[in-house]
Amino acid sequence: MKISANHPLAIGCIIIFFIALFVIFGPLFTSYSQHSQNLAISLSSPSIQHPLGTDYYGRDVLTRLIYGGRISLGIAVFSAIIAVLIGTVLGLFTGYYGGFPDLIIMRFVDVMLAFPRLFIVLLIIGLGGSSIPALIWVIALFSWMEIARIVRSEVMSLKNRTYVKSARAQGFSVNRILFRHILPNTINPVIVATVLSISTIILVESGLSFLGLGVQPPNASWGSILNDAKIDPLGTWWLSVPAGFLILFSVIGFNLIADGITEELDPRKN
């Protein structure tokens, strides 16, 4: 695989690599704790001690961006993984067996898709409280539908391919046919949908936190740091701009990776 020839994948990987480095190894380079307050230096602009300034409580913004990134990206990745697992399994079985269960599950998918996701998630979080595991599950349970649809439609076309028929004629078990012969051939759109859903989930989580219903203080996420800046976004640009750029670049990075993977996974590509 020549990654250098695949510009979207290369650029996307580089962006996500640096964001991951920042989030994972960042704490080694900052001497502040994400929660330690110092009201004397509240809202001070960037300086040598505080490269990205401080927030209302005098907490170091750079440190909070690092720890907030762990939460933002963690929620996005785990929600996407759960959503993909649910969507893939449901898509595989409904697509392969068809019939009445397929009809019921797909109408359920239609109902789920008909709800505006952000508002229903808002409602549930508002009623049930917003711990981080709750956020992961609620976002995941409202994100699997597209993946189930993609997998189902792929399976419906693949199950009539002659290699699947030959496998059935040779007595392969249904599970073997589904997971070894059909699933790998649906994996292109699944991977692309996964990576794309990571970036949309980053936005959903940021949106929730920006509205104050996501990650709760004193914890930070990129969205909640943006939320801190909303009283005076231009005056306290060191709060809004870096968090905004991190969200922007993660979304761009994951989208580019999805683009690149589509190109790379084509088996006809030499």
Add this chain to the structure above:
Amino acid sequence: MEQKDKNRPILSVSNLTIDYAFYRVGPFSAQHHAAVENVSFKVYPGDCFAIVGESGCGKTSILNAILGFVRPKNGAIFYNEQNLLTMARREFRLYRPEIQPVFQDFHNALNPRFRIIEILKESLRICSRKDISIEELIAVVGLGTDILNYFPHQLSGGQKQRIVIARALIPKPQLLLLDEPVSSLDITVAVQIIKLLKNLRKKENLTFLLVSHNLPIIRLLANRIAIMKNGHIFEEKPTEDLFETPEHPYTRALVNQALISCQSYQ
């Protein structure tokens, strides 16, 4: 498994009717289209029985019914005097390896994500054959070991079809269902595949049920031919009889057409 009795049909299809439902407006106005109506024929061990007819006449539906992919509306399919349609799923799975298909569409017959060696290994494992190596297997269909590491899309049509035939031989089938096995190959390759099939039939003691629209090709392989049109079989004869004394006007037209193109094959 069973002694091959020349007089006992290995496959006997009787009064088979296959019906496809399709929908016009909603789920309540199902329209039915009979693809196959009241078809009966018998295939004896060692035979190459051919069903000839134009596209859409129901030939492939018969094969799909024998393979259990389509549920017929009426009729019975006896394989070695066991009705495949009434037996339990579990029992049917025991018979499955004995009836193997070779489809027309060889481009989709091999999983595009697997190398040839993986495709064959997979079948060898599922069919638990340990008495034959992959090298021996592909030698049977006249291929060299160099292609084993290729992906299906890197092979030519003829090579793919040979691999498909090799794979079909893995479960030690008694009956091979050939659905237009050479119709998407050019003539020279088609003739090679036909020769290969002929040799295999002798060597492996196979019975063929062949389905095609191409009478000249069938003449090279089959010893009994049934002519099918619009879901009915209306003439069934040994190959040479059919070519000498075709009865039905449709058969006569087909034979005349075939005789013209036969000269080009020879």
